Amino acid sequence: MTLDLGTTVAGVRLSFCAMNAAGSAHTAAEIRTLARSESGAVVLQTATAHPFLHPQFRSLHNPGYDKLLPFVREMAHDATKPVVASIAGATPEEYGLLAHAFSEAGAALIEVNLSDDWVAATLAPCEDTSVLGAVLHKVSAASTAPVMVKLPDRPRLAYGRLGDELRAAHVAAVVARNDFTGFEKLLLEGGGGFDIVVVGGIKSGYDVMRALGKGAKAVQVGSALVEEGPRIFARLAREMRIARGERPEER
Numbered sequence: 001m002t003l004d005l006g007t008t009v010a011g012v013r014l015s016f017c018a019m020n021a022a023g024s025a026h027t028a029a030e031i032r033t034l035a036r037s038e039s040g041a042v043v044l045q046t047a048t049a050h051p052f053l054h055p056q057f058r059s060l061h062n063p064g065y066d067k068l069l070p071f072v073r074e075m076a077h078d079a080t081k082p083v084v085a086s087i088a089g090a091t092p093e094e095y096g097l098l099a100h101a102f103s104e105a106g107a108a109l110i111e112v113n114l115s116d117d118w119v120a121a122t123l124a125p126c127e128d129t130s131v132l133g134a135v136l137h138k139v140s141a142a143s144t145a146p147v148m149v150k151l152p153d154r155p156r157l158a159y160g161r162l163g164d165e166l167r168a169a170h171v172a173a174v175v176a177r178n179d180f181t182g183f184e185k186l187l188l189e190g191g192g193g194f195d196i197v198v199v200g201g202i203k204s205g206y207d208v209m210r211a212l213g214k215g216a217k218a219v220q221v222g223s224a225l226v227e228e229g230p231r232i233f234a235r236l237a238r239e240m241r242i243a244r245g246e247r248p249e250e251r
């Protein structure tokens with residue numbers, strides 16, 4: 001019997017439980033190639049309200065959200081895969097504006113980037129529950145799509161308090177760093193009530209199996225995708241099937 005490697009994150013059905021990490025596909029060509037791969041979703045690079053260029057915060061370089069909206073409309077129209085829009089703002093209002101624009105354009109999920117260094121240096125939402133609550137409530141109210149939050153690698157707030165804020169704002173999923181102080185501590189102390197997607201160091205089908213075995217619903221792949229290209233998703237699927245005891249000829 002062929003195993004189902006699909007999953008559901010925040011109520012969104014994905015045909016495969018691995019997807020790209022935000023920022024690992026930039027150009028139109030990369031995004032379209034990813035859309036044709038086995039990736040369970042297409043996650044866009046983080047967008048800000050205005051074009052962002054700052055030598056100190058290179059991971060946030062982007063042309064501004066309005067330049068990415070056409071991709072979302074195109075992919076939502078073609079319905080090849082769910083599109084995940086990643087957003088970052090300097091104020092709760094900016095997060096709300098971006099969540100509204102991308103969800104209206106057809107994004108299946110809104111990934112609220114709270115992990116970027118620029119976000120930590122400006123708004124610092126994971127240091128103060130009132131700022132975090134304001135961001136999450138703005139996004140939840142503005143978005144017509146489910147909301148997923150990408151946490152910093154080391155949030156200053158305790159996971160118990162983070163979990164309370166996430167549940168209060170009806171956040172449906174969380175992206176956490178795939179290590180003990182990220183993923184496992186969130187599992188142990190976060191209180192549940194949301195799906196967990198892990199990111200960081202995913203390179204093989206065995207890495208995916210380990211994360212799912214511990215309770216993640218899906219994984220994201222960054223550096224390994226950049227190195228190997230979108231065919232990595234077919235390899236991850238193959239390795240997962242072998243790890244689960246499916247013989248290659250059964251496919």
Ligand SMILES: Cc1cc2nc3c(=O)[nH]c(=O)nc-3n(C[C@H](O)[C@H](O)[C@H](O)COP(=O)(O)O)c2cc1C
Binds near residue numbers: 060
């Ligand atoms: C060049 C580069 C650009 C990135 N851009 C983003 C981004 O736009 N938004 C985001 O949330 N994370 C971004 N990241 C972080 C990745 O999404 C991911 O969390 C990180 O690379 C860890 O996963 P990995 O070990 O699979 O690479 C970026 C990382 C790199 C190396």
